[in-house]
Amino acid sequence: MEQSASLENDDDAPRPTPLTRRSQTYQHDGSIPHISLSSRRSKTFHQTFRPERIPLRYHSSLNLDSTRINGLFSFLNPTNAYFNPTSDLEKHAEAPSETSSEEGAQSTAHKLEPKDEQPASSISYKWTSRNNRKGRHALAVNMAPLLGQTRYLVPPSTASLRAIAHGIVRMFTYFPVWDVSYDVATIFTLGSVVWVINAFFVFYPLLHPSSEFNNEILYGGGITAFIGATIFEIGSVLLMAEAVNENRAGCFGWAVERVVADHSILEKGHAVSLRLRPSKSSCTHHHLNKHNLVGKGTSKASTTPSTPSQDKSWTWFPTLHDLRTHYVHELGFIASLSQLIGASIFWISGLTALPGIYNVLSPGLVDGIYWTPQVLGGSGFIISGTLFMLECQTKWWKPAFQTLGWHIGFWNLIGGIGFTLCPCFGYDSSSWAQYQAACSTFWGSWAFLIGSTVQWYESLDKHPVEVDKGLKPDGGLDEAEEGADEAEG
Numbered sequence: 001m002e003q004s005a006s007l008e009n010d011d012d013a014p015r016p017t018p019l020t021r022r023s024q025t026y027q028h029d030g031s032i033p034h035i036s037l038s039s040r041r042s043k044t045f046h047q048t049f050r051p052e053r054i055p056l057r058y059h060s061s062l063n064l065d066s067t068r069i070n071g072l073f074s075f076l077n078p079t080n081a082y083f084n085p086t087s088d089l090e091k092h093a094e095a096p097s098e099t100s101s102e103e104g105a106q107s108t109a110h111k112l113e114p115k116d117e118q119p120a121s122s123i124s125y126k127w128t129s130r131n132n133r134k135g136r137h138a139l140a141v142n143m144a145p146l147l148g149q150t151r152y153l154v155p156p157s158t159a160s161l162r163a164i165a166h167g168i169v170r171m172f173t174y175f176p177v178w179d180v181s182y183d184v185a186t187i188f189t190l191g192s193v194v195w196v197i198n199a200f201f202v203f204y205p206l207l208h209p210s211s212e213f214n215n216e217i218l219y220g221g222g223i224t225a226f227i228g229a230t231i232f233e234i235g236s237v238l239l240m241a242e243a244v245n246e247n248r249a250g251c252f253g254w255a256v257e258r259v260v261a262d263h264s265i266l267e268k269g270h271a272v273s274l275r276l277r278p279s280k281s282s283c284t285h286h287h288l289n290k291h292n293l294v295g296k297g298t299s300k301a302s303t304t305p306s307t308p309s310q311d312k313s314w315t316w317f318p319t320l321h322d323l324r325t326h327y328v329h330e331l332g333f334i335a336s337l338s339q340l341i342g343a344s345i346f347w348i349s350g351l352t353a354l355p356g357i358y359n360v361l362s363p364g365l366v367d368g369i370y371w372t373p374q375v376l377g378g379s380g381f382i383i384s385g386t387l388f389m390l391e392c393q394t395k396w397w398k399p400a401f402q403t404l405g406w407h408i409g410f411w412n413l414i415g416g417i418g419f420t421l422c423p424c425f426g427y428d429s430s431s432w433a434q435y436q437a438a439c440s441t442f443w444g445s446w447a448f449l450i451g452s453t454v455q456w457y458e459s460l461d462k463h464p465v466e467v468d469k470g471l472k473p474d475g476g477l478d479e480a481e482e483g484a485d486e487a488e489g
Contacts (some may be wrong), residue, residue: 031172048077053326054252055127060087060168061253064108064416065440070394077329082084082140083125093258093274096310118157119150120145122471125252127331130391130405131464132179133246135287136463137253139276142471143256146197151473153275154260159402179287180242184235185456191417192449193230198224199442215355229343236336236343241293243336246317247285253463255279278463285460335387336411342380344420348373367427376422381416385409385451402466404458411451418444 038047040286049055056062062083071078112456126138141157144150155165174184201220205212257275280288318327326335352358352370361370386411392400400406425437 012421048084050326053208053248055081055132056125056252057085058249059083059252060283061086061092061256065124071394072331072396074391075329076331077129079331080126080128080394083127085123086126089256090258092273093256095258097347117153117155117275119273120144120152120154121149122473123152123154124468124471125254126466127250128392128405129246129330130388131333132250133242134459135247135251135283135285135462136181136458136462137251137278137283139254140466140468140471142469143467150273153273155277155463155465157467158461159466163169164233167457167461171456174286175462176460178290178293178461180238180245180293181287182456183293184238185452185459187231187238188452189236189449189456190227191235192445192452194224194228194231195441195445196449198228199438201446203438203442206438212247218359222355222358226350229347229353232343233347238293239336239393240340241316243330243333244315245286249284251282251284252281253283253285255282267416283305331391332388335384335391337383338380338387341375342384342416344382345373346375346377349377349423363429371423371426374426375420378416378418378420378423381419382413383416385411385413385416389413404454404461408451408455409459411447413453415451417446418442418447 015030027432034126054064056064062088065082065084069078070080120141121144122142124140126140128138130136131138139154141152141154154231158164158167201224202217203214208235208291255278257277259273259275286292338438348369352373358366358370386409389399389406390396390409392409394400421440422437422444425440428434
């Protein structure tokens, strides 16, 4: 990884926050070279980054807010951080005509309407480890109540009904199969659908015995169980590939343009606003590159001087050095690994469920190689869902209800509980226990389907905009919000 002199550090040294300000030439493709940091050193992992892992360290127009770096536990890496704009953001903002032909034409023809853009008094870039893996670029904004307080023009909140409806339509009209995050989400959705079908084959005959056809549970349930377990295994492998091919340098992903709205207001110092809009040309995530599934970003973005070159286009598993110094402290990687281990063990149950295998097993073998792998695999799903929830939280006890990733982890946790309870009941051959086992698979499958569908939606929402009323005009939190956060801590 290419570094400047101020960031050079021995890999085995402690994990300080580098505190030097560097300047580089602003790039005209919408990217911003590197960040500047305060001089405070953090004493714990969850409040700082390793020098070579600092997000957006090549962006001079964004400043890491040292008071808003969050992680759950002292031995883990930070999971979210905020970057406030510096004066360089306005200094190097582009005119609409300087953008790429495709994006510039859209911007020039674009007219300011309430439904398309909103005035904001302050903004902050919200980096999270989950968003970084998924190729997402979250923007926190504080809307301007008065015209004179407008400093930025930003897209409307993606939590609005209009934005949500647009996102749902996009799920059925846009299919970026080259995006590993999209593939993970759709594969898990497909697998969940198969498990729902499996649950109907197994559970419905217990509710209405007269509806059962010959060998319905053995063939219908067994074959769909094998298919569903195999699909989950494939999705888990890609989930791990996504985790180890994260963007190490970070990515801003927004183009910044200077907008002069009214010359009469210009004299009062309020006319110049900065327009922020999603920019594919400045994104260095691999998700936009149609030539590989994970690894390198688009050729245009990845060759700019502001970002280090990606010398690997694909990594199946991290090196021992990266594993020891980074990934064992990365909550998202641990969650993905738990999912992969759980799915791999669970696949054994899918295999032994096939007709010709299950129906010739002795009761002892059924318990050993059919029910027990479900207990272990389901436990892996529970751990994974819990860790994905915690990754999205700023406090271990504080749910992140406004974060899509938290809801995905929550529903996967519920699904994992259902898939774990199924074999717990299944060990008992009595009718009531078999009924509860089938029922647990039924509602667990639906929980997985809900979670994977939300993940599908999330994978296409690459530029979320969140309203944060606590942001100050110069970035960061106001005193009331900051005091509340300190009290919670």
